Amino acid sequence: MKNSREVWITGIGILSCAGEGIVAHAPSNQKNFTQTDTTRFSPYCVHPLCTVDFAKQIVKTSEQKQMGLWQRTGVYAAGLALADAGLTDQPALLERTNLVVAAGNGERDCSFDSKVLGAGTCGAAAPAQLNEALLTGLRPTLYLGELSNLLAGNISIVHHATGSSRTFKGEEISGVSAIENAHRRISSGQSDLFLVGGALNAEREDLLLGYELGRTLWAHPYKSVWSRKADGGGFIPGSVGAFLVLEAREHAQARGRKPYARVCDVATDRCRRQPGEATRTLQNLFDKLGVPEGALAVMSGASGAEPATSEELEFLQGLEDRNYRVAIRAHGAWLGHSVEAHFPAGVCLAALALASGQFFEPSDEKSVEAPFEAGEVPHVLVTGVGHWRGEGLALLARV
Amino acid sequence: MASQYLDRKSRPLVAVTGMGVVTSLGRGKEENWLGLASGSSGIRPITRFPTDGFKTTIAGTIETPETQPYSAYELASEIAEDAITEALQQARLEIGRPFAGPLYIATPPSEFEWPLLSDLYRHGSSIQSGSAYERMLAAARTGQFEAYARHLEFASIASRLQERFATIGEPISICTACASGATAIQMGVEAIRRGETQMALCAATDATVHPEGLVRFSLLSALSTKNDPPSKASKPFSRNRDGFVIAEGAGALVLESLASAQARGAQILGLVTGCGEKADDYHRTRSKPDGTAIIGAIRGAMEDAGLDTVDYVNAHGTSTPENDKMEYFSLRAVLGESLERTPVSSNKSMIGHTLIAAGAVEAVFSLLTLATGVLPPTINYDEPDPELPLDVVAHKARPARVNSILSNSFGFGGQNACLVFSSLKEAMS
Numbered sequence: 001m002k003n004s005r006e007v008w009i010t011g012i013g014i015l016s017c018a019g020e021g022i023v024a025h026a027p028s029n030q031k032n033f034t035q036t037d038t039t040r041f042s043p044y045c046v047h048p049l050c051t052v053d054f055a056k057q058i059v060k061t062s063e064q065k066q067m068g069l070w071q072r073t074g075v076y077a078a079g080l081a082l083a084d085a086g087l088t089d090q091p092a093l094l095e096r097t098n099l100v101v102a103a104g105n106g107e108r109d110c111s112f113d114s115k116v117l118g119a120g121t122c123g124a125a126a127p128a129q130l131n132e133a134l135l136t137g138l139r140p141t142l143y144l145g146e147l148s149n150l151l152a153g154n155i156s157i158v159h160h161a162t163g164s165s166r167t168f169k170g171e172e173i174s175g176v177s178a179i180e181n182a183h184r185r186i187s188s189g190q191s192d193l194f195l196v197g198g199a200l201n202a203e204r205e206d207l208l209l210g211y212e213l214g215r216t217l218w219a220h221p222y223k224s225v226w227s228r229k230a231d232g233g234g235f236i237p238g239s240v241g242a243f244l245v246l247e248a249r250e251h252a253q254a255r256g257r258k259p260y261a262r263v264c265d266v267a268t269d270r271c272r273r274q275p276g277e278a279t280r281t282l283q284n285l286f287d288k289l290g291v292p293e294g295a296l297a298v299m300s301g302a303s304g305a306e307p308a309t310s311e312e313l314e315f316l317q318g319l320e321d322r323n324y325r326v327a328i329r330a331h332g333a334w335l336g337h338s339v340e341a342h343f344p345a346g347v348c349l350a351a352l353a354l355a356s357g358q359f360f361e362p363s364d365e366k367s368v369e370a371p372f373e374a375g376e377v378p379h380v381l382v383t384g385v386g387h388w389r390g391e392g393l394a395l396l397a398r399v
Numbered sequence: 400m401a402s403q404y405l406d407r408k409s410r411p412l413v414a415v416t417g418m419g420v421v422t423s424l425g426r427g428k429e430e431n432w433l434g435l436a437s438g439s440s441g442i443r444p445i446t447r448f449p450t451d452g453f454k455t456t457i458a459g460t461i462e463t464p465e466t467q468p469y470s471a472y473e474l475a476s477e478i479a480e481d482a483i484t485e486a487l488q489q490a491r492l493e494i495g496r497p498f499a500g501p502l503y504i505a506t507p508p509s510e511f512e513w514p515l516l517s518d519l520y521r522h523g524s525s526i527q528s529g530s531a532y533e534r535m536l537a538a539a540r541t542g543q544f545e546a547y548a549r550h551l552e553f554a555s556i557a558s559r560l561q562e563r564f565a566t567i568g569e570p571i572s573i574c575t576a577c578a579s580g581a582t583a584i585q586m587g588v589e590a591i592r593r594g595e596t597q598m599a600l601c602a603a604t605d606a607t608v609h610p611e612g613l614v615r616f617s618l619l620s621a622l623s624t625k626n627d628p629p630s631k632a633s634k635p636f637s638r639n640r641d642g643f644v645i646a647e648g649a650g651a652l653v654l655e656s657l658a659s660a661q662a663r664g665a666q667i668l669g670l671v672t673g674c675g676e677k678a679d680d681y682h683r684t685r686s687k688p689d690g691t692a693i694i695g696a697i698r699g700a701m702e703d704a705g706l707d708t709v710d711y712v713n714a715h716g717t718s719t720p721e722n723d724k725m726e727y728f729s730l731r732a733v734l735g736e737s738l739e740r741t742p743v744s745s746n747k748s749m750i751g752h753t754l755i756a757a758g759a760v761e762a763v764f765s766l767l768t769l770a771t772g773v774l775p776p777t778i779n780y781d782e783p784d785p786e787l788p789l790d791v792v793a794h795k796a797r798p799a800r801v802n803s804i805l806s807n808s809f810g811f812g813g814q815n816a817c818l819v820f821s822s823l824k825e826a827m828s
Contacts (some may be wrong), residue, residue: 066683099678103574104553105508113511114531117520123794127610128451130513134614135452143615144683144811148508148553148574153812162692165678165814166582169506169572170554177571181586188593205532209519212539214548219540268569270561387556388451390569 007186008259008399010252011245013077013197013395014348016335017047017238021080024050025349027358032359033334034363035118036236037203043219044212046202047238047336049355052076058158068107068145069239071154071227071394073077074199074341077241081195085245086257088159097161097245098191099152100182102174102198102340106146108206112137122229161195172301173268173390174198175343180266180392182246192251197243197342207237216387224333224364225304226313233306235387242345260351261380261396265289268392278311279343281391282383283318289395293323295374297359298381299350300330303337312385313368327372329360343384347394350380354398403827404658406672407705410592412826413672417490417653419482420763422750423459423646426483432767435775437592440630440749442644455622457629458608459646459751466602468514474606474647475507476559481565482651483602490653490665494567500598500654502507502570503586504707506556507605507755515547533548556604566600567691576810577715578676579603580758581818582651585674586652597659602651603759612624616645619684621719633752634779635716635745636723636791637662641718646751650759652766657826669766672803673706675699679813686725693729696815697807701733704819706803708737711774715807716745717752727787742799744777744792758808758816760782765804765820774799 014025017035024032037048042160054072056078058064064072087097111373115138121129145152149167156162166181168174175198182194201207218234228234247294252259267285298316319326331342331349338345353359357376362369365367377398384392403410404410413472414682416600420427424434434441441459447469450456466473487494491798516535523534526541538544557570557817575582587599616622623632623642658666677695683688701707714725731738746764753760780793802825806818 080486081582105510110532113516116559117531127449131449131452131610134611135617138611138614138618140618143619146508146510147576147812149576149579149810149812149814150683152678153576153683153814156678160680162678162680162813164676165575165812166586166676167574169509169574170557171552171569173554173569174572177569181571184593184595185589190589190593205530205536209532209535209539210511210548212536213551215539215542215545242479270558270569272562336686385550387555388552388780389558393571 003187005187006249007183007263008249009249009261009263009351010247010257010259011081012260012348013079013081013084013243014345015050015052015077015225016240017050018335019050020052022352027356027360038221040254041208044208044217045339046220047236048075048203049147049239049272058370065156066141067154070106070199070201071145071151071240073201073239074151075154075158077197077199078195078243079159081243081245082159093193094160096163096193098163098194099155099341100160100178100196101152101167102178103148103151103167103169104340105148105314107201109139109142109206133376140284141208147386148328155395163310170390171339171393172342172384172386175340176268176384176392179394180268183263183266188298192248194246195243197245197344199241200239200338200341202237202239202336218304225309225330226366226368227366228304229310233304233309235303235337238338239372240335240338240341242341242343242348244344244347259399261354264395264397269328270390278308278391279315279383282315284310285393289393291395292379296324296326296379296381297377298326298328299346299374300328301332301342301346301384302330303332308385308387312383327359327391328369333363343392346382350382350396353380354378354396400658405552412670413588413591414655414657414660414670415652415668415766416655416660417486417735418625418668418763418766419485419651420760421461421478421481422648422753422760424750426481428767433751435746435764436773436797438776438778440778442629442632442751444629447608453613454624455613455617457627457644459644460608461606461647470512470550471507471607471609472555475525476556477606478606478649479602479604480563482649483560483600486651486653497565500566500596500600501568501590502561502566502600503518503583504557504560504570505573505574505583505603505755506608509551509553509555512609517549519544527657530590543767562666575814576812577754577757577817578808578810578814578816580760580807581816583759584652584671584762584818585816588674590670590784591656597656599654601654603756605753606647606753608645608647613645627682627688631720631779633748635718635748635777636784636787636789637780638782640718640720640723640786642719644751646753648750648753648756648760650756650763652762659695667823669769670821670823670826672817672818672826673704675703675817677815683784684811685721690725691731692813693725693809693815694732696817697729697733699820700805700817706735707740709803709805710801712741712743712760713804713805713806714743714745715809716747718747722809723787727789741790742774742792742797743789744775746775752813761806762818765806769801769804769822772798772801
């Protein structure tokens with residue numbers, strides 16, 4: 001099958017520390033982007049979710065209670081995207097809307113864990129006590145809050161998008177793979193309509209513990225992603241829900257929808273991260289995308305974790321030697337690093353920049369980020385380099 | 400591409416050229432098929448951890464000397480490696496040489512297990528006061544527990560397998576709950592049909608029989624509590640069925656375009672001719688009463704394969720009251736009267752429910768059914784449910800001429816994925 005059909009972004013749903021919706025995340029609102037909380041999880045810094053009235057998208061309180069906060073965040077963002085694309089309450093369209101969701105696990109009940117650990121019942125010496133504690137303390141719905149595919153499941157239940165449903169796992173790259181998979185299925189003519197994205201609740205200790213085990217968190221006062229290397233690097237997690245409606249051009253036109261942008265192509269790979277390998281992998285992926293020379297806006301998903309961030313920067317700055325004038329922005333410095341949702345969030349912001357014609361302003365203290373001086377933005381390169389594994393790029397174009 | 404290599408929608412035909420499987424019945428196709436065809440059960444009392452106080456004390460566990468102490472990550476990775484190795488060998492692809500295609504791998508949750516939490520807590524208590532998580536975070540900051548990170552990284556099983564088998568590109572880790580194994584195969588089929596690759600390695604693995612895993616399903620009232628004897632607990636389509644038996648397993652398929660397989664003289668074990676999927680929007684653990692989502696998935700797979708009937712159904716057949724009822728109802732809706740003449744069995748009567756792995760494990764068994772002409776039985780079908788009038792292959796294996804098989808997988812969260820396997824003869828007709 002020939003990959004020939006254009007893939008349009010016809011809906012955006014995003015919420016983060018910057019607020020909710022497309023206006024809050026447009027270049028014109030950039031001054032309000034970077035909100036941090038440095039005290040609640042000290043020494044860790046997080047980008048907290050804005051205040052959200054979840055009932056606006058998840059009307060039934062009983063539904064909300066079935067979900068962890070990451071699921072509510074994702075279901076809310078998905079609802080915003082569907083509404084933005086004119087799909088809300090359109091059963092004939094929702095019935096063939098395909099979900100591709102990037103997800104980790106949900107949330108543990110940290111107070112329950114703490115209680116069991118504090119009571120000393122979890123060691124090998126006292127298994128019967130652990131059994132008793134689990135039987136009496138675990139909430140029946142907890143597992144459903146934790147299971148990766150239940151973000152997608154809840155989106156289907158709340159918003160009735162039921163064409164198909166696939167959940168990809170694997171940290172940052174799962175978000176890239178999700179968009180890549182939807183792109184391939186649209187461009188090859190397999191399907192017309194997709195809801196793609198992910199969500200992260202960064203404000204929880206079990207998540208921080210998981211990433212701190214791998215020593216990948218930034219445990220110092222806030223700095224932009226490009227300025228953390230001297231202290232060993234690390235990412236600052238951010239609570240984000242980010243969903244996109246991707247649609248075949250013909251399908252969007254037939255129902256009179258205008259695109260934010262076109263997803264030209266997506267490319268992914270995974271190297272073993274030997275020194276310099278991520279840089280070379282990104283160079284190879286870039287060559288597959290056929291990016292027009294000249295001024296190039298880059299929405300980088302750099303996390304701040306090392307050595308991934310430095311390797312990505314080397315690739316991006318190396319483009320200057322190849323007739324590109326790159327204007328790099330790192331949305332992780334604004335909204336925080338949202339792992340599975342991070343690449344979809346970068347694509348949301350890139351699409352908003354393309355729709356407005358205006359790119360975001362530089363915002364780092366290290367002068368990595370040069371002004372974009374070529375007038376209207378024609379293309380945005382979005383990067384997604386996993387803090388540990390996985391490399392991905394997407395090229396978006398103005399329509 | 401020559402027309403004999405294309406299906407009626409002009410897509411490349413997708414062949415299976417290698418298979419591997421591990422379940423509680425044994426390692427490899429031979430041990431498993433001997434067990435399945437003779438109606439043996441792999442379900443036994445749990446010995447991995449004490450089951451004091453639990454209503455369910457049985458499972459289809461896989462015990463290996465290599466993975467002690469147990470962890471879901473280690474055991475799931477190891478059995479996936481075994482299944483993939485067997486599949487590659489059968490496909491006559493050398494282990495260690497680059498595999499000429501991507502990896503689609505369905506994996507269980509990557510999560511904290513109690514021994515790990517306990518270890519962190521004990522260590523952290525000596526360096527920091529405060530809440531349990533503050534203590535564990537302090538322990539993590541020492542850097543002494545980096546080896547634990549792989550248990551929590553969602554990509555870690557996929558990474559390990561990609562490095563071991565040198566597959567191309569980003570491996571995709573999939574979770575569609577108990578449909579995951581089928582989804583992994585569907586992803587491979589689609590990539591070959593789109594012409595992105597000539598080959599794909601599709602696998603699924605699950606090894607999550609641990610106290611919390613057991614309790615969660617217990618709290619959802621999903622598990623059988625008929626512990627004695629363990630072999631009688633899983634009784635799909637029976638009137639007295641009372642839940643599924645949690646189990647472990649891994650399955651792997653080498654998928655290949657028929658053109659590529661025949662060009663290199665590979666043995667064709669069968670073809671994947673149909674994939675169907677449909678999400679439910681009714682409830683997190685129950686399917687829509689009218690069955691539309693399950694019906695949609697079955698119908699999608701049949702239409703994709705261009706078939707109105709099949710010779711045999713490898714049922715999802717979990718042995719829960721809800722699943723088996725909805726599965727019968729939906730099969731009836733799609734296959735109509737032909738269902739009365741279609742033998743059905745559930746491998747889960749013998750191996751239990753391998754959860755994330757089920758779709759891939761049962762794909763291997765479906766393809767073995769196709770190859771041998773032997774329908775494995777549904778054991779424990781002692782009290783047929785009169786509400787579910789099916790031709791269940793009861794107690795003993797049955798010989799049959801089989802050219803097409805429907806394999807169903809349905810999961811929590813409204814995930815439904817169905818596959819159709821066909822013989823080469825059927826696919827070319």
